Amino acid sequence: MTKQSYNIRNIALDLLMRISDQGGYSHLVIDQMLKKHQLEPRDGGLLTEIVYGTLQRKLTLEYDLNTFIKSNKKIDTWVKWLLYLSFYQMKYLDKVPDHAVIHESVEIAKRKGHKGIANFVNGILRSAQRDGFPDYELINDPVKRVSIETSHPLWLVKRWNQQYGIETTEQMCQTNITHKQVSIRVQPQRITRKQLLSRLEDSHIRVRLSSISEQGLVIEEGNILKDETFQEALFTIQDESSMLVAELMDLKEEMTVLDACSAPGGKATHIAEKMNDSGTVFAYDLHAKKAALVNKKAKELGLTSIQAAQSDARKLQEKHVNHTFDRILIDAPCSGLGVLRSKPDIKYNKTSEDIRKLATIQKEILHHVEPLLKNEGKLMYSTCTVDQEENEEVIKDFLAKHPNYRVDPAFFAELPEILQDSSGRSEWGIQIFPQDINSDGFFMTRLVKDS
Incomplete structure (x- = not known):
């Protein structure tokens, strides 16, 4: 030894x-x-x-x-x-x-x-x-077997079984104990996807095109962090599910956009890139240090349209007048049960009470921020969790209390082809499971505000 x-x-x-x-x-x-x-x-x-x-x-x-x-x-x-x-x-x-x-x-x-x-x-x-x-096959109760075999707390497997059934639950739990692929998002103001792909292949890093984002590449072999393109800030490391959020915001140049819960800035910088660094992205986070990270990330990528600052998303009416924004993103604080491959300790520390409290905060943020959206503007709601109480139930509650909002029917038509037949689709949005595209579990929907 x-x-x-x-x-x-x-x-x-x-x-x-x-x-x-x-x-x-x-x-x-x-x-x-x-x-x-x-x-x-x-x-x-x-x-x-x-x-x-x-x-x-x-x-x-x-x-x-x-x-x-x-x-x-x-x-x-x-x-x-x-x-x-x-x-x-x-x-x-x-x-x-x-x-x-x-x-x-x-x-x-x-x-x-x-x-x-x-x-x-x-x-x-x-x-x-x-x-x-x-031999875990000797465990007769299928819920208990999945819990033991995939190392997920029994209460959580029971909960997902009630929400999605045992087949989807088992697939999700099995995926959560596999290695997660690395994906990156090209900074298109600096390099095209084709050019970056060529450079990475020259460095013997094997990549394939993302089917989720035209800016995305998936690393199949090689250490991207050691490549000189990383030092040159030609891309951002970002999960494909996370990339999909900005892709589905229906962004256009010169828009004024609010990212209400922004840190560490992956989605804010993607929004700025999608708008060709025009218009303004107001990015906020509850913690000043985390808001500073967003500004740092924007600077590294050469993006000048992002203004990041500290604020509680539930107090943004103190900073902006009503009907200010063309688009609003609420990437809400959540239980993180969709990112268990990257942060396995989450599954042992969360409780159903945590989920209930988070759902309350999510509803408060939506209710507080929605007046800031222009009429006919669009609001994107997303989480990196797979729990219905934080996802569909939050949207149902919001729409019941805000009849001037509806789920944008065009949202579903814009989903990538690979997700068109997803079992996670509902009238409230789409639940992406980790097994769907070998990415993080995410929920997202787009709401439109009527005149």
């Missing part, structure tokens, strides 16, 4: 403890740790894989562990996480031999605990190596 490989697993254990027990955000603490230790790309990749993978599969690994221990056995939290990350490597990482995983885990147990803990860890891992892991 090399000291470096031991360090990677020790760092992984430390990260998992910080994320699970201290409430750290997975993507932030992993990024901080990679910068702190300045790991080689290969080691950084293994660390990220172990941490994200173990988090993604936590409930599955917990179920596995319970088959090897007595139910009344008390185990320190760090020992559980050490066993989880060891199980993850043994089950899901083909290139890491079991004997290496067992040896290094026992070494960590010795250094962090004592000989008794090391013997316990050794015994559990050797039992798993000898006997194999449980």
Whole structure:
């Protein structure tokens, strides 16, 4: 065992403890740790894989562990996480031999605990190596089976089953534990999509055209962050579902647009690009630091039409008079249950009460912002969640209270061909599931304000 490989697993254990027990955000603490230790790309990749993978599969690994221990056995939290990350490597990482995983885990147990803990860890891992892991097909209840097999909390699987049925729910949960593809959005004022594609292929980065956005490219192989085109700010990294929001806003040059909940700025900059950097995009975020990120992003991309500032979306009538905007985007604060591939810790931390509170905030934002839209203007509502209470139910409530609004019938005709027959379509908008286009789960709809 090399000291470096031991360090990677020790760092992984430390990260998992910080994320699970201290409430750290997975993507932030992993990024901080990679910068702190300045790991080689290969080691950084293994660390990220172990941490994200173990988090993604936590409930599955917990179920596995319970088959090897007595139910009344008390185990320190760090020992559980050490066993989880060891199980993850043994089950899901083909290139890491079991004997290496067992040896290094026992070494960590010795250094962090004592000989008794090391013997316990050794015994559990050797039992798993000898006997194999449980067969989840033996779980009779399909909802419980999906929960255990895909590591989603039981309450959440039950909820989605009630909303969408077991088939869609299982497909969504299975997709949530797969690797997410990277997609990028070209800055068309700087380079065409065809030109960027050619440059990336010259750098041996394999890409394909997005079927969602004419500015989009999907990375199939290669590290886009290491390419010089990234340093030149010729594109923005953005999920395809997220790209679709600005694509469906029916934007034209010289419009005045409001992005009421803007940070980190992916959609605001896309709006500006779609309008050829003409008109004005007023972008707001509740936090001043996050609003500053929007301005920073606009500057990097060479966009001058964006004005970002701090404000609660529920107080924007203090900044703008009624009938100011041609288009309004409310990319509402939400539970984030559509982005579980990128932020797996979300599924363990959210509750149904959180969803209820967020739906209340979403309704408040819509109600407060709508007077700012011009007559015959269009309002885009989107979330990165897959829960009906935050999506269809919010829109139903809004339309019932605002009879001068309706879902724009042209919205559905403008959907990309790949989504025309989507099961997520309803009279209220479209629910994109992670499995639909291998992207984030998103809801979006476009409302039009009558004269």
